[in-house]
Amino acid sequence: MSLDAGQPHSDPADHGGGLDAARRRFGGARADWIDLSTGINPLPFPLPDLPAGCWTALPDQGAYDDLLAAARQVWRVPDAAAIVAAPGTSALIAQLPGTVPAGRVRIPGPTYNEHARAFAAHGWTQTADAAEALVLVNPNNPDGRVWTSAEADAGFVVIDESFADVAPEVSLIGLASRPGTVVLKGVGKFWGLAGLRLGFALGDPVLIRRLSVLLGPWAVSGPALAVGAAALRDHAWAAQARVRLSRDAARLDALLTAAGAEVVGGTDLFRLVRLSNAPLWHTALARRHIWTRLFPYSAHWLRVGLPGSEAQWTRLAKALRDVS
Amino acid sequence: MSLDAGQPHSDPADHGGGLDAARRRFGGARADWIDLSTGINPLPFPLPDLPAGCWTALPDQGAYDDLLAAARQVWRVPDAAAIVAAPGTSALIAQLPGTVPAGRVRIPGPTYNEHARAFAAHGWTQTADAAEALVLVNPNNPDGRVWTSAEADAGFVVIDESFADVAPEVSLIGLASRPGTVVLKGVGKFWGLAGLRLGFALGDPVLIRRLSVLLGPWAVSGPALAVGAAALRDHAWAAQARVRLSRDAARLDALLTAAGAEVVGGTDLFRLVRLSNAPLWHTALARRHIWTRLFPYSAHWLRVGLPGSEAQWTRLAKALRDVS
Numbered sequence: 225m226s227l228d229a230g231q232p233h234s235d236p237a238d239h240g241g242g243l244d245a246a247r248r249r250f251g252g253a254r255a256d257w258i259d260l261s262t263g264i265n266p267l268p269f270p271l272p273d274l275p276a277g278c279w280t281a282l283p284d285q286g287a288y289d290d291l292l293a294a295a296r297q298v299w300r301v302p303d304a305a306a307i308v309a310a311p312g313t314s315a316l317i318a319q320l321p322g323t324v325p326a327g328r329v330r331i332p333g334p335t336y337n338e339h340a341r342a343f344a345a346h347g348w349t350q351t352a353d354a355a356e357a358l359v360l361v362n363p364n365n366p367d368g369r370v371w372t373s374a375e376a377d378a379g380f381v382v383i384d385e386s387f388a389d390v391a392p393e394v395s396l397i398g399l400a401s402r403p404g405t406v407v408l409k410g411v412g413k414f415w416g417l418a419g420l421r422l423g424f425a426l427g428d429p430v431l432i433r434r435l436s437v438l439l440g441p442w443a444v445s446g447p448a449l450a451v452g453a454a455a456l457r458d459h460a461w462a463a464q465a466r467v468r469l470s471r472d473a474a475r476l477d478a479l480l481t482a483a484g485a486e487v488v489g490g491t492d493l494f495r496l497v498r499l500s501n502a503p504l505w506h507t508a509l510a511r512r513h514i515w516t517r518l519f520p521y522s523a524h525w526l527r528v529g530l531p532g533s534e535a536q537w538t539r540l541a542k543a544l545r546d547v548s
Numbered sequence: 549m550s551l552d553a554g555q556p557h558s559d560p561a562d563h564g565g566g567l568d569a570a571r572r573r574f575g576g577a578r579a580d581w582i583d584l585s586t587g588i589n590p591l592p593f594p595l596p597d598l599p600a601g602c603w604t605a606l607p608d609q610g611a612y613d614d615l616l617a618a619a620r621q622v623w624r625v626p627d628a629a630a631i632v633a634a635p636g637t638s639a640l641i642a643q644l645p646g647t648v649p650a651g652r653v654r655i656p657g658p659t660y661n662e663h664a665r666a667f668a669a670h671g672w673t674q675t676a677d678a679a680e681a682l683v684l685v686n687p688n689n690p691d692g693r694v695w696t697s698a699e700a701d702a703g704f705v706v707i708d709e710s711f712a713d714v715a716p717e718v719s720l721i722g723l724a725s726r727p728g729t730v731v732l733k734g735v736g737k738f739w740g741l742a743g744l745r746l747g748f749a750l751g752d753p754v755l756i757r758r759l760s761v762l763l764g765p766w767a768v769s770g771p772a773l774a775v776g777a778a779a780l781r782d783h784a785w786a787a788q789a790r791v792r793l794s795r796d797a798a799r800l801d802a803l804l805t806a807a808g809a810e811v812v813g814g815t816d817l818f819r820l821v822r823l824s825n826a827p828l829w830h831t832a833l834a835r836r837h838i839w840t841r842l843f844p845y846s847a848h849w850l851r852v853g854l855p856g857s858e859a860q861w862t863r864l865a866k867a868l869r870d871v872s
Contacts, residue, residue: 242609243608244608245609262606264605264606277743278743279741279744279775280588280592280740280741280742280743281583281743282586282588282736282742282743283742283745285566286568311635311639311745311767311768311769314764314766315763316764318762319762322762341761345761345762412606417603417604418604418605418606418766418770419601419604419607419769419770420603420769420771421766421767421768437642437665437669438643438646440638440641440642440662441638441662442636443635444745445635445744445745445769445771445772447769451603
């Protein structure tokens with residue numbers, strides 16, 4: 225099987241997830257583990273009833289149009305911006321660098337590593353200086369940094385707002401009407417529907433059209449069209465989820481701080497702490513079957529997602545007392 | 549909404565499906581219509597129970613590996629061929645021409661139109677002569693032509709076997725171990741799971757690796773990993789489906805022939821008939837809310853899929869008597 229391409233880059237050392245690898249190293253059944261290695265909402269949008277035929281018929285144009293209308297409304301997409309839906313924001317990240325001729329790209333980091341990989345795969349050179357292309361992850365993963373419109377300054381700008389839905393006021397969606405700009409959104413993190421694979425690119429109609437051709441027809445599954453539209457339309461659920469996530473993020477900060485960690489950033493979907501020895505904490509928590517996110521480039525940073533139940537909160541609190 | 553990219557190329561005049569457009573023109577509720585415009589098995593593989601978390605967690609590497617193992621087994625993929633799963637064969641068709649430098653491509657036709665569109669989008673020139681690249685749809689859509697190994701002769705060969713699972717003996721999967729060759733498979737047609745979005749590329753490890761990078765990580769949804777693996781592993785279901793489809797294709801031929809149409813090709817998932825005036829039949833059937841497939845390049849060809857119930861067979865038989 226060594227020839228198989230696998231899920232590209234799904235390297236547990238470089239991404240959240242990877243609980244299978246954690247289990248191989250630290251034991252335990254899957255159900256024993258608390259996965260805090262991602263920034264996925266642990267209390268996801270509840271699945272609606274699925275329409276008959278969504279698994280079997282080719283995804284319907286009407287359902288696709290409904291989904292785009294829901295997306296335009298929830299994200300207040302400018303009328304001048306075009307929109308395309310894709311099987312996950314990752315698919316769009318992989319394709320975007322191929323929509324314009326390769327040159328130099330600035331990707332202020334550390335940040336989500338797939339952007340650099342995708343630009344490199346399309347022949348771009350990464351630079352720390354001003355360049356033809358710019359990628360801003362807003363808010364940034366893992367430190368939560370928020371960018372301003374003034375900072376989104378390049379001919380080709382990708383603004384990845386995968387984590388912006390906890391705080392819509394930080395969104396730079398207004399820039400989606402600007403030539404050369406594309407904003408990415410998804411339902412994986414805030415709506416907790418990462419398995420569904422549903423992301424959106426919003427922006428320059430020329431670039432969106434190119435993305436659309438590269439994705440091919442019927443890019444989004446029938447179930448994703450139905451579940452995604454229901455999730456994006458339920459604004460009451462979103463408002464309640466924001467309140468809960470904000471409260472839970474504060475609760476997590478209190479636990480981490482009490483354990484001696486310094487909270488240095490994050491969003492309401494994950495917290496970033498600074499430690500004298502992050503790998504030591506990571507391993508100590510993993511021995512207690514709590515999986516957190518370590519970064520290959522830092523010995524001091526640890527990212528911690530939100531527990532999803534009181535039982536998980538209790539186990540995390542106890543583990544942090546043991547570790548500290 | 550005119551800026552929206554829509555589902556690219558989902559033009560009802562150029563593809564199967566498009567029942568919404570048919571309804572706008574000929575009226576009727578969706579449930580009133582019999583959609584015979586696709587080659588999708590009308591009695592699909594039954595959905596298994598889905599694992600907890602498949603909608604919410606990032607698609608799991610273990611589940612992905614299970615799916616590839618099932619694919620290798622059912623399609624007898626040579627060990628030397630690599631494999632990658634994608635959200636539909638269409639996604640692979642859209643990406644494949646970008647995996648090698650653009651040149652000239654021969655696409656014997658008429659055939660499925662997305663191949664020509666994708667090669668053109670990546671800067672290739674289509675030619676009727678021998679060329680660097682060759683696309684064979686095996687069996688061909690819509691005429692059912694089957695290709696031989698000797699005909700798969702070019703440096704870069706794409707063999708689209710979307711319809712091969714009704715007759716596995718026609719498969720050219722043995723060529724997947726050859727440098728420069730990629731074979732495409734999917735669960736949309738024979739397994740009747742077109743809404744799921746699940747396709748596979750099998751072949752040259754270098755090309756498969758490039759495809760994999762272009763698709764990005766977690767390309768296949770959690771539900772598709774689970775349903776796809778169950779479908780590909782159920783060899784008994786496949787054997788029974790083949791018997792039924794073969795019987796139903798013969799039954800459809802008898803109806804069409806009795807109505808005065810000449811059956812000139814197809815597969816056990818659809819039949820191609822030659823008529824003096826195909827648009828006339830298409831419209832007459834549409835007035836009776838039966839949707840068939842007309843081709844923009846032919847006034848004589850009509851493609852007809854299989855009815856899925858006795859009620860549908862009865863309605864089709866009556867409509868054909870009225871039309872003929």
